[in-house]
Amino acid sequence: MLELQDISVIFNERTVNEKKALSSVNFQLQKGDFVTIIGSNGAGKSTLFQVISGAVLAKTGKIILNGKDLTSLPEYKRSRFIGRLFQDPLKGTAPSMTIEENLSLASQRGKHFSLKLFSHKHKQEMIDALKSLDLGLENRLEAKVGTLSGGQRQALTLLMATYVTPELLLLDEHTAALDPKTAQKVLSLSSKLIEKHQITTLMITHNMEDALKYGNKTFIMKDGHIIAYLEGETRQKMTVDELIHLYSTSTQDYNDKILLR
Numbered sequence: 131m132l133e134l135q136d137i138s139v140i141f142n143e144r145t146v147n148e149k150k151a152l153s154s155v156n157f158q159l160q161k162g163d164f165v166t167i168i169g170s171n172g173a174g175k176s177t178l179f180q181v182i183s184g185a186v187l188a189k190t191g192k193i194i195l196n197g198k199d200l201t202s203l204p205e206y207k208r209s210r211f212i213g214r215l216f217q218d219p220l221k222g223t224a225p226s227m228t229i230e231e232n233l234s235l236a237s238q239r240g241k242h243f244s245l246k247l248f249s250h251k252h253k254q255e256m257i258d259a260l261k262s263l264d265l266g267l268e269n270r271l272e273a274k275v276g277t278l279s280g281g282q283r284q285a286l287t288l289l290m291a292t293y294v295t296p297e298l299l300l301l302d303e304h305t306a307a308l309d310p311k312t313a314q315k316v317l318s319l320s321s322k323l324i325e326k327h328q329i330t331t332l333m334i335t336h337n338m339e340d341a342l343k344y345g346n347k348t349f350i351m352k353d354g355h356i357i358a359y360l361e362g363e364t365r366q367k368m369t370v371d372e373l374i375h376l377y378s379t380s381t382q383d384y385n386d387k388i389l390l391r
C-alpha cells in the first residue's frame with residue numbers, strides 16, 4: 131500500500147524563484163493499483179515522482195509504502211524497492227555494457243552489486259524474460275545496450291525495473307519519445323508486466339486515450355494539486371472527450387476535489 135499524506139514541495143524557498151510545485155497531495159493506493167496521471171506542463175507530475183522516489187524532500191507531509199515511512203529516507207535506499215522509468219530511453223541502462231550484464235545488475239537490486247553473470251538456471255530465466263518482450267533481444271545477449279534502438283532500450287529498461295518485482299513502479303511519460311507503434315508496444319508490455327506481478331504503479335501520460343485504456347484509476351493534476359480522482363464504473367464508462375472536458379473545466383477551487391467512482 132502507498133499512502134501520501136499532505137505532501138507539499140517548494141522549490142527555491144524564500145527566493146524570487148520560489149515555486150510551490152506540490153500542495154497538500156493526499157491519496158492512498160492498494161497493492162496492484164495502476165494509476166494513470168494526466169495534467170498540463172508544470173502541473174507537478176514529475177515532482178510527485180521525485181518526492182516519492184526521494185530525489186526531492188517534502189516540505190510537509192508523510193509518504194508510507196507498505197508500512198515503511200519513506201519521508202526522510204535517502205533516494206538510493208528507496209531505489210531498492212521503487213522502480214523508475216523516464217521519457218529518455220538513454221536513462222536507466224548502462225550503454226557500454228551488454229544486455230546480459232545489464233540484466234545481471236538488475237537481478238541484484240537491493241544487494242551488493244557484483245559483475246558476475248548468470249548461472250545456467252538464471253540465464254534461462256533471463257532468456258525467457260527477454261523472449262517475452264518479443265523483440266529478438268534473447269539472441270543478442272552479448273550486444274552492447276548502446277547499440278539498441280530507443281524502443282528496444284526502453285523495453286529492456288522496463289524489464290530491468292521489474293526483474294526483481296519492485297514494491298512501486300513510477301513511469302514518467304516513458305513512451306513519449308518513441309514512435310507511436312513502438313510506444314504502444316512498450317505500453318502494452320508495461321501493462322502485462324504490471325498485471326502479472328501485481329505491481330503498484332503510477333504512470334504519467336500526455337495521451338488521454340492511454341490514460342483511460344491502461345490502469346484502474348486516473349488522477350488529474352493542476353498547479354500542484356490533484357484536482358480529480360477517477361475510478362470504478364465512472365472511469366470505465368468515461369470517453370476521451372469527457373475526460374478532456376473534465377480536465378479543461380475543472381474548478382480552480384482546490385478544496386473542492388472531484389471524486390468519481
Ligand SMILES: Nc1ncnc2c1ncn2[C@@H]1O[C@H](COP(=O)(O)OP(=O)(O)O)[C@@H](O)[C@H]1O
Binds near residue numbers: 150171172173176178
Ligand atoms: N528542480 C526544480 N527547481 C525549481 N523549480 C522546479 C524544479 N523542478 C520543477 N520545478 C517547477 O515545478 C513545477 C512543476 O514541475 P514538474 O513537476 O516538472 O511538472 P510536470 O512534470 O507536471 O510538467 C514547474 O513550475 C517547474 O518549473
Ligand SMILES: [Mg+2]
Binds near residue numbers: 175176177
Ligand atoms: Mg514532467
